Amino acid sequence: MRKFFCINDVLDREHSGWLNGLTEDEIKTPLCYKTKVSLNNKNPNGEIIRVEEGIHKEKILTLPYKYKDKKTNISYLSTELPASKISLKLFRNKKILFVENVGKFNVEVDKKIVKGKYNLLIPERPILKILNPEYFSEKIGGSRFVETWFRMISEKGKQEDIFLHYGSYSKGCVTVLNNRSFSVWNKIYLTLMSCRLNNKYLAALLIT
C-alpha cells in the first residue's frame, strides 16, 4: 500500500511555504506547504515523489534533501497530513472575513465578485509580483506567505482570476487587509494550508 507524506519544513523565510521539485526534464515545479505526495524512491540527489493532489497531481518529481552530508540525509517530508476542515464566510457589506475557530479579519472586496459559494484551490505556484516590502515584514503585521494567493472557484460559474490574498486592494479579488499588531495573513495561511475539502480544494468560502 502506498504511504503518503506531505511537504513539511518549508515555513522558514528561505522557503516561505514553497519547495521546488524537479521533473525528469529538470523543470522546476513549485509545491506548496502540506502538499500530499507519495514516495517512489530515494537516491543521493533527493527523493522521487508522486504528487497526489492539486494542480500538479500525478507529476513525478525529485525533491532535494533539506540537509545532506556524506552519511545523513534529512527530508522535507513528514507524515503529518492535513486533515482538518473549516468554513469561511465573507460578509460583503461589512467587509469582514470570518474564519471558523480563527477569527474575523478586515477585507476589501471587489464589487464584481458575486454572492455565492466558492472553493479555494490548493495553491499552484507563488505569485511573484513586485510587492510592497512592508508586506513581508512580520514585525509590522506582514507575512512571509504574501506570495501565496488562493484562487477562488465559484461553484456556479466558470474559472476566473479571483483570488483571496493579502496586501493592497486589487481588481477582482478579495484582499485581506493589514493589521500592524499581528500577522493576519500568517494566521489565515497556516489555517488554510492545514485544511482539505478534497484533493483539489482547501476549503469552501461562502460570500453573503
Place this chain on the structure above:
Amino acid sequence: MEILLDFYSKIPWLNILPIFLSVIIIRLFYLAFKNKWPELYFSVSDYTSLFISVSPIRYFSFTLLPAIIISSLILSFFVKNFRIQNLELTGLSIGLIHSLSTNGVAFWKLLSKNKSIATFFNKYFQMSMHAFTIILISLSGYIGGFLGKQKFLIPFIPTWAVIDNIWAALFSSILTVFFYKIYRNEYISEDIIIEKSKNSLSASLVKHLNTICEKYQANKDLVMAICITENIQRPLWVRKIERVKSYVFKSGTYGIMQVQSNKYIDDYKSIEIAVEEFFKNTASFSDNEITNLLSKYNSDSKFLYFAVASYYYLLPKG
C-alpha cells in the same frame, strides 16, 4: 637599543604570547572600523576616518588608547597568572610591532614611492606623521605595560572570567569585522545571515538535534535558533580554536550550544547537555515563554536579538 636587544635575546615564550595576542586584538579593533592603516589619518573619503581625524583629541585617543588599554589588560592577566617580568618592555614591543606593521609599512611605501599608498597633502608631512605615530604608539605600549603591573587593574576578577573576557573580546571583534564587511559593500539582510548559518550546519548534527529534541520533548525550532545564533557568533573554525584552547585552559564554554564545562565537549554533546538542562518539555511553549527561556539561557542582548530573530525566521508568528 642595546637594552631592547638584550631583552629580546632572553625573551621567554610567556612574553611572546601577550605580545601576539595584543597585536591581534588591536588589529581586529581597527579592522572593525574599516581602518585601512594608516590612510585613516588623512582620508576624508571614509566617514569613520573623517569623524576621528576631525579632532586632535579624538584622533590621538583613537590612535593611542586601544594600544594602552589592550596591552595593559592582557599584560595584567599574564602578570597575575604567570608572573611574567619586563612588563614595560613587553608593552613597548606590542606598541612597536603594531606601529611598525602599520605606520612603518606606510612610511616605507612612501619612501620607496610605492603606488599602493595614497598620498595626502604633503608627502613629507605624511612621513613625519607616521614616524611620530610609531613613537607615540610604542610609548602607549610602554604605558600599557606599566599599567599592567598595577594591582588595581584586575583585583577581583577570577582567572576563568578573564580568559572568557579575552575570548569574548576576540570573538566580538571577529564578529564586528564580519558584519562590518558584510554591510560595507552591499546590503545583506539579517535573514541571509541566519540562512547562511542554518545551511552551514551539518545534516548529521541537525539529525542529532532532532533526535534529542524528540527524546526530551524540546522545541526543535528554539534549539535550532540557538544553534544558528551561536554558529553566527562562534562559527565552526572558532569552535575549533576553542578546542585548541581547551588543552591549555580547560574550563570554558564549548560546542555549538556554548555550554559551560570543565573540559572540552563537542557540538553533539553540547546539544544533549543544553536540551536536557534547559529545554525539556518546551515543545508547546508560547512566544512569551520562549523569549523568557532564551534570556535565561543567555542574557546577552546581541545573543537574544539574534536568537529571537532566528526563531521567527524558522517559524512564522501566527
